[in-house]
Amino acid sequence: MQDMGIKILFEGDHLIRLLEGMGVTLRISLVSAGGSVILGMIFGMLMMADHAVIRWVSRIYLEFVRIMPQLVLLFLAYFGAAKHLGWDLSGEQAAAAVFTFWGTAEMGDLVRGALQSIPRHQRQSGEALGLTKLQIYRFILVPQALKRLIPQAVNLITRMIKTTSLVVLIGVAEVVKTGQQIIESARLTAPDAALWVYGAVFLLYFAVCWPISAAAGLLEKHWGEEV
Amino acid sequence: MRKIRWTLAVIAVLAVIFTACGKKEKNGTQGKARTPDEIKENGEIVIGVFSDKKPFGYVDENATYQGYDVYFGNRMAEDLGVKVKYIPVEAASRVEYLRTGKADVILANFTATEERKEQVDFALPYMKVSLGVVSPEKSLITRESQLKGKTLIVSKGTTAETYFMKHHPEVNLLKFDQYSEAFQALKDGRGDALATDNTEVLAWAVENDGFKVGIESMGNTDVIAPAVQKGNDELLSWINEEIKTLGKENFFHENYEKTLKPVYGSSADPENLVIEGGNVQ
Numbered sequence: 001m002q003d004m005g006i007k008i009l010f011e012g013d014h015l016i017r018l019l020e021g022m023g024v025t026l027r028i029s030l031v032s033a034g035g036s037v038i039l040g041m042i043f044g045m046l047m048m049a050d051h052a053v054i055r056w057v058s059r060i061y062l063e064f065v066r067i068m069p070q071l072v073l074l075f076l077a078y079f080g081a082a083k084h085l086g087w088d089l090s091g092e093q094a095a096a097a098v099f100t101f102w103g104t105a106e107m108g109d110l111v112r113g114a115l116q117s118i119p120r121h122q123r124q125s126g127e128a129l130g131l132t133k134l135q136i137y138r139f140i141l142v143p144q145a146l147k148r149l150i151p152q153a154v155n156l157i158t159r160m161i162k163t164t165s166l167v168v169l170i171g172v173a174e175v176v177k178t179g180q181q182i183i184e185s186a187r188l189t190a191p192d193a194a195l196w197v198y199g200a201v202f203l204l205y206f207a208v209c210w211p212i213s214a215a216a217g218l219l220e221k222h223w224g225e226e227v
Numbered sequence: 228m229r230k231i232r233w234t235l236a237v238i239a240v241l242a243v244i245f246t247a248c249g250k251k252e253k254n255g256t257q258g259k260a261r262t263p264d265e266i267k268e269n270g271e272i273v274i275g276v277f278s279d280k281k282p283f284g285y286v287d288e289n290a291t292y293q294g295y296d297v298y299f300g301n302r303m304a305e306d307l308g309v310k311v312k313y314i315p316v317e318a319a320s321r322v323e324y325l326r327t328g329k330a331d332v333i334l335a336n337f338t339a340t341e342e343r344k345e346q347v348d349f350a351l352p353y354m355k356v357s358l359g360v361v362s363p364e365k366s367l368i369t370r371e372s373q374l375k376g377k378t379l380i381v382s383k384g385t386t387a388e389t390y391f392m393k394h395h396p397e398v399n400l401l402k403f404d405q406y407s408e409a410f411q412a413l414k415d416g417r418g419d420a421l422a423t424d425n426t427e428v429l430a431w432a433v434e435n436d437g438f439k440v441g442i443e444s445m446g447n448t449d450v451i452a453p454a455v456q457k458g459n460d461e462l463l464s465w466i467n468e469e470i471k472t473l474g475k476e477n478f479f480h481e482n483y484e485k486t487l488k489p490v491y492g493s494s495a496d497p498e499n500l501v502i503e504g505g506n507v508q
Contacts, residue, residue: 012288075323082327083258171314171324173278181286181315184279185293 008186008193021178022204029161031096036103044111065105073098078170091172110152114145147223154216158209258328260456263465271310274300275330278315282490283336295486296334322346325456333454348457350466351505352450359425360442361432368420369441374398380418382409387422390446429491444499474504
């Protein structure tokens with residue numbers, strides 16, 4: 001009975017399809033994570049701006065993203081945009097847009113927190129040296145903030161990878177959905193397929209998320225020694 | 228001075244965003260459904276199906292869509308002379324796919340309820356579901372009246388629960404939150420029989436030795452039909468004609484033989500599930 005279940009993984013195109021599903025998951029999450037990190041940096045600095053209107057607009061954006069469930073945002077981007085704006089985005093495009101939109105806000109807040117945690121005298125010393133605002137960010141604040149940012153940013157990115165399993169609701173078959181399709185198609189021939197297929201899905205997620213965590217750990221250690 | 232510049236920058240950005248949105252709204256024709264002619268011109272019909280509901284819509288080991296719904300979808304595309312593109316839908320997103328024109332037709336075991344008829348247009352039905360009762364072969368229940376004073380297992384929130392509460396208060400109901408729990412309870416002998424959609428009990432009885440569906444069809448019959456965007460009359464009447472024509476060659480019985488019989492076995496009666504040519508009795 002047990003070897004019957006594991007066979008399901010090697011039947012037909014099953015393994016390739018699971019890998020393809022993981023590819024979809026990766027494609028969406030890497031594009032969004034990359035976009036979020038870059039845009040999030042800018043957004044984080046905007047949240048620190050002196051100007052009240054900018055801080056206020058950023059605050060509304062952040063709260064909006066926090067309150068809205070990602071699923072609602074996905075439906076808005078996929079169905080809402082098609083209906084009201086005439087933007088016929090593909091499922092993957094809509095997903096990448098939503099996850100970038102979400103990640104930028106979350107990342108921005110992390111950046112803001114990291115920047116604020118840097119003692120005030122650092123900035124003041126920069127000002128005393130006659131550095132411009134941009135130079136203070138470039139040479140003093142960002143390098144120090146980056147280090148404090150890494151653990152939280154990695155946490156956000158791995159969370160993003162896992163949340164992509166929602167995209168099945170806008171017609172994108174990523175790794176979890178592919179797994180469910182395989183389990184269901186084998187319902188009669190291999191009733192215990194679920195254990196094996198979900199096991200494989202677990203390993204695939206692990207294979208993606210663990211190196212990211214490990215790399216972040218190394219980076220943190222490396223920078224920790226440097227400073 | 229600095230503050231004014233910042234304010235201007237923010238206003239400019241907002242202005243760009245709003246005009247961009249406004250412009251798109253004017254030529255927003257994407258949400259509109261396509262007529263059969265437009266589909267033919269495009270060369271591809273987009274059909275929303277389930278990808279994990281065997282035997283109605285699922286993906287087989289070679290990554291091809293299969294099932295009762297898909298078999299019909301393939302035939303529709305063939306008769307339109309176009310290629311077919313299946314998109315996987317979930318129960319909750321079926322209506323939205325039609326509303327936004329992201330799918331031409333939904334063939335995802337869509338039950339034609341009054342509530343849904345306000346949101347989409349249903350064509351003629353091609354399948355029906357009603358309640359079925361499964362019980363142990365040793366003490367098989369074949370008539371509703373046999374259930375009197377016995378314990379019947381149902382899942383909460385299903386049509387089976389409402390039906391028996393309304394029409395058969397003399398039957399003791401044992402209720403569960405999930406299907407899997409309910410079926411497990413029947414296996415454990417905590418009830419005399421279990422009632423739910425007949426498609427479910429038929430498939431379950433095949434997988435579980437010692438159990439048989441004694442009542443294959445009872446209660447209210449719901450019909451399952453293809454759905455199109457509300458107001459897409461051209462496509463709707465094309466599908467209706469198609470279903471009538473296919474009825475002459477007994478297409479849906481052939482479909483049953485190919486897709487449902489392997490799952491339900493030879494004991495089930497196709498007349499309890501198949502609607503031919505759109506005629507409900």
